[in-house]
Amino acid sequence: MAIRRGIGRLGLVIAALAAVLGGATSATAGPLQDPRDDAFYTPPQMLPDGPHGTLIRSRSFVPIGLPLVSGWQIMYKSTDVDGKAIAVTGTVLVPWTPWFAGHRPIIAWAPGTQGVADNCAPSHQYAIGTEYEAIAGATPLTLAQGWAIAMTDYQGLGTPGDHPWVVGKSEGHAVLDAALAAQQLGAARLSADASVGIIGYSQGGHAAAWAAQLQPGYAPALKLKGVSAGAAPARLDGLLYTQFNGGLFGGLVAYMAIGMNAAYPELDLQSILTPYGQHVVADLRDKKCTIEAAATYPGLSDAVLVDPPGLLARPNWKARLAENRTGTLAPAVPALVYGGLLDEVVPHQDVKQLFADWCALGAKVNFRTLGITEHATGGVLGMPLVLDWMGHRFAGDKVVSDCP
DSSP: OOOOOOSOHHHHHHHHHHHHHHHHHHHSSGGGSOGGGOGGGSOOSSOOSSOTTOEEEEEEEOOTTOTTEEEEEEEEEEEOTTSOEEEEEEEEEEESSOOOSSSOOEEEEEOOOOBSSGGGOHHHHHHHTOOHHHHTTHHHHHHTTTOEEEEEOOTTSSSSSOOOTTOHHHHHHHHHHHHHHHTTOGGGTOOTTSEEEEEEETHHHHHHHHHHHHHHHHOTTSEEEEEEEESOOSOHHHHIIIIITTSTTTHHHHHHHHHHHHHOGGGOGGGTBOHHHHHHHHHHHHTOBHHHHHHHOTTOOHHHHBSSSOGGGSHHHHHHHHHTOSOSSOOSSOEEEEEOTTOSSSOHHHHHHHHHHHHHTTOOEEEEEOOSOOHHHHHHHTHHHHHHHHHHHHHTOOOOOOOO
């Protein structure tokens, strides 16, 4: 899609300098503080009236590394896995490039795995310039299309409580409600009639898939045009032992345990943790984000994390993991499912399972294999495909499904 240009080069430079110099005052120390020490991330004692997706508060900030882009941190109402009202934070990013072709489209961005510590919240990392999807170019490429981004932090990242990592309903609700809240942010000038697309990779692919599945019943007012789910795990219970447990990304076993327990407290993780498991969980809750956690705990398994038997040998844990599989409901909009042939985190066969499941439910799905790519490079190399595909959805072009 062509980038809309309507401001002269000199005007952009002057505006950029004004934003950096003047915006520094509005951003001040708040957005740079650890969320645990920042009152912005503490929800009001009583959430405001209104449905899920209601904007609670916002503040502007300068998104480091994203020139000519306006940024806001937001807090909004969402719902947890049981339908209880909660507060979730997130980020709204709008390029300065004018948009002349109707309403500026909005991407409901489902971020990949950030961690479970509050300082890992994407809204905080965008303020300090450490968010890896921005560094890798995924969000800058998206903003270069002229589209806005509404990105959730997910439940429990920044805000109180643990983050329900890969819990489908919690993720999906947070993704959809971020888009609804962004449309209420007056300074962003986004319309409730704007076309919306959902994009996510890895955990974000799982969240994007769940958001698309839930959208018809949960957020029917959104003008959703398509969903892109990259490297989206279809069978979490299978990945626990085939990919994570004792492997290079063993730290994800602890993320999974923390996340499931956050959503389903009857699992009572604390009662089954070993002394070493207690140390790992406390350490991950404290400060370490994804890359540091992976480097600290390679080879981690539930054999040292919890008392015997293992997590999948416990019927209550196995059942909850099975509940969070993708592909159980069909999205009402076209979907793109893709992944790398040599993905070492979410195997290609698992990605194909989501494609097969959605096809069996009657969805319109495109499936793409990225070739000889592993997980990280797949996230980078897949973006041109994703943006081209989503551009066609915003243009209203016909979808030719790859389903048999």
